[in-house]
Amino acid sequence: MRALDDIDRRLIFELRNDSRVTVKALAETLHVSRGTAQARLDRLLRDGVIRRFTIEVGPGAEEDVVRAVTTIQVTGSTAGRVARHLRGMATVREVHTTNGTWDLVAELTAPNLVVLDATLNEIRSLAGVANTETSILLRSL
Numbered sequence: 001m002r003a004l005d006d007i008d009r010r011l012i013f014e015l016r017n018d019s020r021v022t023v024k025a026l027a028e029t030l031h032v033s034r035g036t037a038q039a040r041l042d043r044l045l046r047d048g049v050i051r052r053f054t055i056e057v058g059p060g061a062e063e064d065v066v067r068a069v070t071t072i073q074v075t076g077s078t079a080g081r082v083a084r085h086l087r088g089m090a091t092v093r094e095v096h097t098t099n100g101t102w103d104l105v106a107e108l109t110a111p112n113l114v115v116l117d118a119t120l121n122e123i124r125s126l127a128g129v130a131n132t133e134t135s136i137l138l139r140s141l
Contacts, residue, residue: 002043002047004049007030007032007036007040008040008044008049010029010030011026011030011037011040011041011044012044012049012050014026014029014030015050015053019053019054019055023037023038023041024037026041064111065109065110065111066108066109066110066111066112066113066115066116066136067107067108067109067110067136067137068107068108068110068116068134068135068136068137069105069106069107069108069134069135069137070105070106070108070120070123070132070133070134070135071098071101071102071104071105071132071133071134072102072103072104072105072106072123072129072131072132073101073102073103073129073130073131073132074103074104074128074129074130075128075129075130076128078127078128078129079097079103079104079128081127081128082104082126082128082129083095083097083104085126086104086106086123089119089122089123091108091109091110091115091116091119092106092107092108092119093107093108093109094106094107095107102133106123108134116136120132120134
């Protein structure tokens with residue numbers, strides 16, 4: 001993967017603010033041609049720098065789902081393998097590495113507690129997972 005330059009970083013910044021922005025508007029904001037903006041976007045997608053476009057919903061829009069944060073401690077050098085498995089799970093929204101006692105943090109979204117419990121059981125059963133701790137998110141402020 002090629003290193004990101006200033007234009008790439010600014011393009012990603014603009015898309016994080018509004019993933020529906022047009023290529024024409026991106027080009028104008030970045031002071032590049034429309035062709036350059038499109039080529040940059042295509043390359044970032046092809047190289048996996050941008051994995052997906054998504055939405056952010058406002059507070060209260062997902063009151064009927066269960067959200068949680070799970071911290072995960074792994075044994076040895078299994079963090080990469082565990083993280084890859086987590087990213088493939090439907091209820092896992094994000095996976096982050098961290099420092100300290102915990103090696104990974106997973107953000108979870110489930111339609112109910114039964115599905116959340118099944119997700120946690122699957123995570124705990126992964127080879128290399130030594131310990132987990134989960135906090136259910138009650139309300140966004």
